[in-house]
Amino acid sequence: AAIRREDYRPTAWLVPEVSLEFDLALQATRVTSTLTVARNAAADASPTIRLNGEGLEPMAVKVDGAMIDSWVMDDADLIVTLPGDAHSIEITTSINPAANTALMGLFASNGMLCTQCEAEGFRRITFFPDRPDVLSTYRVRMHGPKTDFPVLLSNGNLEEQGDDGDGTHWAQWHDPWPKPSYLFALVAGDLIANSDSFTTMSGREVALNIWVREGDESRTGHAMESLKKSMRWDEEVFGREYDLDLFNIVAVSDFNMGAMENKGLNVFNTKYVLADENTATDGDFDGVEGVIAHEYFHNWSGNRVTCRDWFQLSLKEGFTVLRDQLFSQDMGSAPVKRIEDVRVLRGAQFPEDSGPLAHPIRPDSFREISNFYTATIYNKGAEVIRMIRTMAGEEAFRAGSDLYFQRHDGQAVTCEDFVKAMEDGAGLDLSQFRLWYSQAGTPKVTVRLEHSGDTATLHLSQDVPATPGQPDKHPMPIPLKVTLFDPETGNRAAGHDGEQLVTLTKAQASLSFPGHVRRPVLSINRGFSAPIVIERDIAQEELVFLAAHDDDPFARYEALQDLVVRHLKDAADDRLDDGARKHGRAAIIEAIRSVMADDTLDDLMRGELFILPSETYLAEAMPVADPGRIHAERQALRAAIGAFLEDDFVALHTRASDVPYSLEAAARGARKVKTQALVYLAAGNPERAAGMAAAQYDAADNMTDRQGALMVLCGLSAVERTNKLIDFYNRYQGNPLVIDKWFALQASSMHPSALEHVKALADHPDFTMKNPNRVRSLYMAMAYNPHAFHAEDGEGYRMIGDVILALDPINPQTASRFVPPLGRWRRIEAGRSQLMREQLERIGKAPGLSRDTHEQVSRSLG
Numbered sequence: 084a085a086i087r088r089e090d091y092r093p094t095a096w097l098v099p100e101v102s103l104e105f106d107l108a109l110q111a112t113r114v115t116s117t118l119t120v121a122r123n124a125a126a127d128a129s130p131t132i133r134l135n136g137e138g139l140e141p142m143a144v145k146v147d148g149a150m151i152d153s154w155v156m157d158d159a160d161l162i163v164t165l166p167g168d169a170h171s172i173e174i175t176t177s178i179n180p181a182a183n184t185a186l187m188g189l190f191a192s193n194g195m196l197c198t199q200c201e202a203e204g205f206r207r208i209t210f211f212p213d214r215p216d217v218l219s220t221y222r223v224r225m226h227g228p229k230t231d232f233p234v235l236l237s238n239g240n241l242e243e244q245g246d247d248g249d250g251t252h253w254a255q256w257h258d259p260w261p262k263p264s265y266l267f268a269l270v271a272g273d274l275i276a277n278s279d280s281f282t283t284m285s286g287r288e289v290a291l292n293i294w295v296r297e298g299d300e301s302r303t304g305h306a307m308e309s310l311k312k313s314m315r316w317d318e319e320v321f322g323r324e325y326d327l328d329l330f331n332i333v334a335v336s337d338f339n340m341g342a343m344e345n346k347g348l349n350v351f352n353t354k355y356v357l358a359d360e361n362t363a364t365d366g367d368f369d370g371v372e373g374v375i376a377h378e379y380f381h382n383w384s385g386n387r388v389t390c391r392d393w394f395q396l397s398l399k400e401g402f403t404v405l406r407d408q409l410f411s412q413d414m415g416s417a418p419v420k421r422i423e424d425v426r427v428l429r430g431a432q433f434p435e436d437s438g439p440l441a442h443p444i445r446p447d448s449f450r451e452i453s454n455f456y457t458a459t460i461y462n463k464g465a466e467v468i469r470m471i472r473t474m475a476g477e478e479a480f481r482a483g484s485d486l487y488f489q490r491h492d493g494q495a496v497t498c499e500d501f502v503k504a505m506e507d508g509a510g511l512d513l514s515q516f517r518l519w520y521s522q523a524g525t526p527k528v529t530v531r532l533e534h535s536g537d538t539a540t541l542h543l544s545q546d547v548p549a550t551p552g553q554p555d556k557h558p559m560p561i562p563l564k565v566t567l568f569d570p571e572t573g574n575r576a577a578g579h580d581g582e583q584l585v586t587l588t589k590a591q592a593s594l595s596f597p598g599h600v601r602r603p604v605l606s607i608n609r610g611f612s613a614p615i616v617i618e619r620d621i622a623q624e625e626l627v628f629l630a631a632h633d634d635d636p637f638a639r640y641e642a643l644q645d646l647v648v649r650h651l652k653d654a655a656d657d658r659l660d661d662g663a664r665k666h667g668r669a670a671i672i673e674a675i676r677s678v679m680a681d682d683t684l685d686d687l688m689r690g691e692l693f694i695l696p697s698e699t700y701l702a703e704a705m706p707v708a709d710p711g712r713i714h715a716e717r718q719a720l721r722a723a724i725g726a727f728l729e730d731d732f733v734a735l736h737t738r739a740s741d742v743p744y745s746l747e748a749a750a751r752g753a754r755k756v757k758t759q760a761l762v763y764l765a766a767g768n769p770e771r772a773a774g775m776a777a778a779q780y781d782a783a784d785n786m787t788d789r790q791g792a793l794m795v796l797c798g799l800s801a802v803e804r805t806n807k808l809i810d811f812y813n814r815y816q817g818n819p820l821v822i823d824k825w826f827a828l829q830a831s832s833m834h835p836s837a838l839e840h841v842k843a844l845a846d847h848p849d850f851t852m853k854n855p856n857r858v859r860s861l862y863m864a865m866a867y868n869p870h871a872f873h874a875e876d877g878e879g880y881r882m883i884g885d886v887i888l889a890l891d892p893i894n895p896q897t898a899s900r901f902v903p904p905l906g907r908w909r910r911i912e913a914g915r916s917q918l919m920r921e922q923l924e925r926i927g928k929a930p931g932l933s934r935d936t937h938e939q940v941s942r943s944l945g
């Protein structure tokens with residue numbers, strides 16, 4: 084049954100204190116939990132307390148020290164009757180971490196024990212009111228064999244530890260900050276730390292440790308630097324100081340997600356901790372920095388102020404994503420980061436918003452909360468708060484944020500509380516803006532600029548599409564940054580000095596700009612000020628002009644993208660005769676050439692401008708897409724650009740190859756355009772590209788160059804492809820994160836036989852369904868490789884169907900993440916659409932399907 088947001092009721096019983104005792108063993112860990120419970124004066128009284136459990140059996144239950152047998156089970160939950168107003172409840176359970184392949188609750192990874200409790204994993208450890216509005220202080224005592232578990236960690240501060248003299252030892256931790264159960268964590272294992280310290284703005288010294296398996300410590304430097312930068316940045320930009328004497332991070336190789344913000348003890352997927360130049364790309368370095376920051380920032384946006392219920396998930400995730408995005412903008416190139424973030428939004432969130440899984444950033448109902456850790460909650464959530472910041476200005480936004488943290492410190496609150504604090508603190512009226520929290524779907528704004536006499540008139544109209552359960556929508560407030568250019572001078576049009584923020588609040592509006600004797604060129608939604616689709620009625624020449632002259636880097640990128648999107652849409656829809664095709668290509672080639680030649684651009688931005696819109700994004704821009712046509716047309720355009728500009732790309736590659744390795748922007752930019760050049764050459768002159776890629780591979784003194792070269796080779800049918808794949812495997816055997824790349828490069832390649840390769844790799848001895856990183860590196864890479872996934876005979880769909888069915892009993896959370904690509908069936912041409920649906924129906928009929936996968940499949944067919 085679905086859980087509905089409107090059904091929220093405060094809990095009858097609170098748990099101010101928790102004491103946990105763990106007797107650790109890989110196959111049988113005994114947990115004794117003592118809860119101090121008290122009636123919640125703010126709720127209706129109840130004679131019973133509901134303690135959530137999942138797969139648990141109570142071995143013993145005591146109330147106020149006396150064994151009771153009056154408890155009952157309601158499904159998986161334990162119900163205990165409590166006569167008075169305050170009691171202590173003691174419960175003993177036993178769990179098998181080694182058998183826990185779902186990786187929720189307490190599980191084993193490479194011989195170590197660790198936990199993942201968000202959202203509802205704590206109930207797999209012990210019976211508890213496992214909801215985020217129950218805040219408790221935790222004392223954790225753990226005990227186990229010294230050789231297996233030399234390091235014993237939990238939240239907060241280490242209070243005491245001791246040796247039992249019999250080969251076992253123990254540690255006792257105490258976290259003074261009240262927290263919900265989803266922030267509980269425990270780690271026990273053979274780990275070593277990279278240790279450092281940080282002095283906070285008020286002068287407190289914090290010990291920092293990054294715990295990894297022996298041999299990995301040399302690859303933790305970047306994570307440590309990122310952590311210290313994050314701590315400083317949050318003080319300077321948001322006024323947030325760290326609040327414990329200790330901050331621990333542990334890297335784990337079996338993990339469903341990126342990382343987890345447990346209070347004082349963040350647990351990370353190794354992918355977001357370990358990095359050095361030989362094993363991690365520039366993109367991986369950015370991933371580490373961004374995720375370290377994200378989890379650290381949760382200490383305030385998530386932990387000190389947490390969520391009342393899981394419908395409010397975006398309260399912490401949207402805000403924290405915005406915070407990590409702003410941080411990364413400050414650490415590197417702000418415009419490039421903005422473009423990357425928009426690309427992620429369009430690639431992952433727009434398809435969500437336009438498909439069967441569409442939901443508002445604050446959903447109204449769900450069956451399984453794990454399915455709602457989505458790009459909508461995270462990335463659109465961040466965009467919504469970014470709009471508040473754009474409308475308020477930086478200073479007022481900070482005042483709103485300060486008020487939010489001050490007003491709600493120590494509380495479990497709602498998105499509404501956040502919006503109210505922003506209104507009060509930043510001085511905004513957000514009454515209509517609240518629609519961004521309740522309405523799903525990406526608004527489409529149609530834009531037309533009319534010019535007559537000396538007046539330019541901007542006509543805007545908006546349409547918010549219908550989404551499942553929301554057939555009728557209200558107009559939303561849409562903040563648009565706008566400026567006008569004089570096409571003859573290339574400057575801002577006279578009488579229009581600077582950028583304006585125009586907020587469209589109605590279905591339609593028109594705005595006049597006087598003083599334009601010549602027709603100006605409109606630049607709109609600059610910086611992607613609103614997360615919407617713009618449909619602009621604008622001449623190709625004007626797009627070419629903006630692609631070359633717009634002084635907002637995002638708008639410039641956007642003009643180039645639009646130019647290509649228009650052309651490819653027309654081509655894939657058979658709307659181009661030979662002349663029009665030639666003309667369109669010529670304009671694009673010219674635009675790429677001017678990007679190449681423009682020395683006001685740095686290479687990081689140049690590389691960004693070179694990236695063609697993805698096939699997924701192109702499909703999204705068409706009511707019904709033919710993935711085969713889109714792929715063919717996009718590759719043909721790439722080949723035309725590569726062939727026409729062959730010498731320029733070779734020269735660019737040579738120039739960039741001379742830049743020595745460093746993490747500086749210029750060197751990173753050089754690496755980016757170097758591989759971009761190979762990508763175009765691979766399409767335009769495959770033979771030449773194969774030779775150059777092999778040479779780049781051999782000369783590489785870093786993973787970015789090596790992976791880039793291998794990525795290009797993977798798409799080609801050249802002998803170098805096989806040679807370098809073998810070399811890469813042999814070179815990095817034993818480094819799981821790099822072997823993940825080896826799988827992913829082949830599964831995401833442009834090679835016509837990519838699907839065959841995936842099939843063969845599934846039988847590789849290094850492949851396993853038990854490790855989520857490995858599963859993703861093979862199958863997620865394939866599911867997001869359009870020409871492989873959308874193979875005309877349906878083989879890609881069938882393979883993903885098989886993966887879902889095989890993975891579901893092992894790890895339902897990861898299995899259900901493979902459903903959304905199949906859920907796109909309504910937007911795909913009839914033949915493939917039918918085959919996609921058949922797979923969904925086949926999965927839906929399977930007996931014993933998890934709640935996770937079942938919910939996604941039934942919504943997708945819905």
Ligand code: ARG
Pocket residue numbers: 201202339340342343344377378400453456
């Ligand atoms: N709160 C974590 C983060 O975004 C993600 C945890 C997701 N857990 C889950 N079971 N889906 O930083």
Ligand code: ZN
Pocket residue numbers: 377381399400403
């Ligand atoms: Zn998060």
